[in-house]
Amino acid sequence: MSKRNRICVIGTWHLGSVVSACLADLGYTVVGADQNNRSIEVLNKGIAPLFEPGLEELINRNIKANRLSYTTHIADAVKGCNHVLITYDTPVSENDEVDLSGIFATVNEIAEHLENNTVITVSSQVPVGTCEQIKAMIQKLNPSLDFDIAYSPENLRLGQAIERFLHPERIVIGAENDTTLDKVEKLFSVIDAPIIRMNLKTAEMTKHAINAFLATSISFANEMGNLCDEVGADASRLAQALASDARIGPHLPLSPGLAFGGGTLARDLKILQDLGDRLNYQTWLIDGVVQVNEQQKKLVIRKLEKIYGSVGKLTVGVLGLAYKAGTSTLRRSTALEIIGRLVYGGATVKAYDPKADAEEVRAHREFEFCDDPYQTAKNSDALVIATDWPEFRELDFDLIKSVMKKPVLIDAKNMLDGRPLLAKGFLYSGVGTGMDYAARK
Secondary structure, eight states: OOGGGEEEEEOOSHHHHHHHHHHHHTTOEEEEEOSOHHHHHHHHTTOOSSOOTTHHHHHHHHHHTTSEEEESOHHHHTTTOSEEEEOOOOOBOTTOOBOOHHHHHHHHHHGGGOOTTEEEEEOSOOOTTHHHHHHHHHHHHOTTOOEEEEEOOOOOOTTSHHHHHHSOSOEEEEOSSHHHHHHHHHHGGGSOSOEEEEOHHHHHHHHHHHHHHHHHHHHHHHHHHHHHHHHTOOHHHHHHHHHTSTTTOSSSOOSOOSOOOTTTHHHHHHHHHHHHHHTTOOOHHHHHHHHHHHHHTTHHHHHHHHHHSOOTTOEEEEEOOSSSTTOOOOTTOHHHHHHHHHHHTTOEEEEEOSSOOHHHHHTOOSSEEOSSHHHHHTTOSEEEEOSOOGGGGGSOHHHHHHHSSSOEEEETTOOSOHHHHHHHTOEEEOSSSSHHHHHHO
């Protein structure tokens, strides 16, 4: 295999495991590298680091075809590669601050081992200006190296990552010269998608702008939904009307629900707020989006307090723990934030999720993990749907009602039709359905 067809992908959790497996499946010889011994060991056995539909099959197929391998020897992995991709899922603190220490440590480790004419393409979620920092570090550590750096923001979604990588709406690449842009465009030419070229900082800002815009849409929808609940309007019909307007369109997140979790959208909002602080520019709109989202995190508590006055001494069942349906990770899950607030308020919490990573679940002692939804509902004062797993639509709600202390169902994902549940005797509350108003009347 020629050097131009050999790629090193550094960072092998969600982003890196998907990128490495997909590029191998598209014909490249790919070596994935990571400092995490356990992660590399299981990947070489064909086991994905988290549940992602189709990922394990993709990894296994390409390992067997000798197009894909994984190693902890990062310095050796970059040798013989003219393309090195940095694909760490950048850690985010509880305050949504990005931790770049792992990326910088890796840059320090590989700098002296890179080949001349290498292009380093960063796809990790990093603040604007990071690629310039990486380039300066390498130039200082290896002054004679002829290399360049590019940025191509990832566009994956948990549960849809393979489809999103192989069939994106477009591929954004940023670099400071046409030669580097040409090389990166050729690397991604195996994917049939339009390519948008720009400079480094514009590419980095593109990721921030996309996520900030999505976050703004979610906070807008949630604020409209909360108002709809108060006046008896239906936010789902409202969303339908908005989507029909050509100036808005059907693809924005316009339906109300839970707050967005940290680690993705919140990360980019925090980056933009910090950028505004450094530039002495007040980010009024971004600040408002964050404030609306913080209030939405109290949604379940607010609804329970309207019913019971307080969450203290309640037993609450929570259906769904994963960050979103279609994945297994609990990292920065909104469901965990809901549980934390319930426990802080004095409630006892039981929970169930059909795909939650067992190791991650064991790290949480603040709730009882149940074997099935019915055990979760048993003797509960309320049941909360926090992740929209499709199987929750097929539950036996007559059985659930019979085992609960009081049939209170808070559908925080708006995945059920509340009217039949009301007819069964449930006190049903969605988000923006207007049924809260109807119940008060």
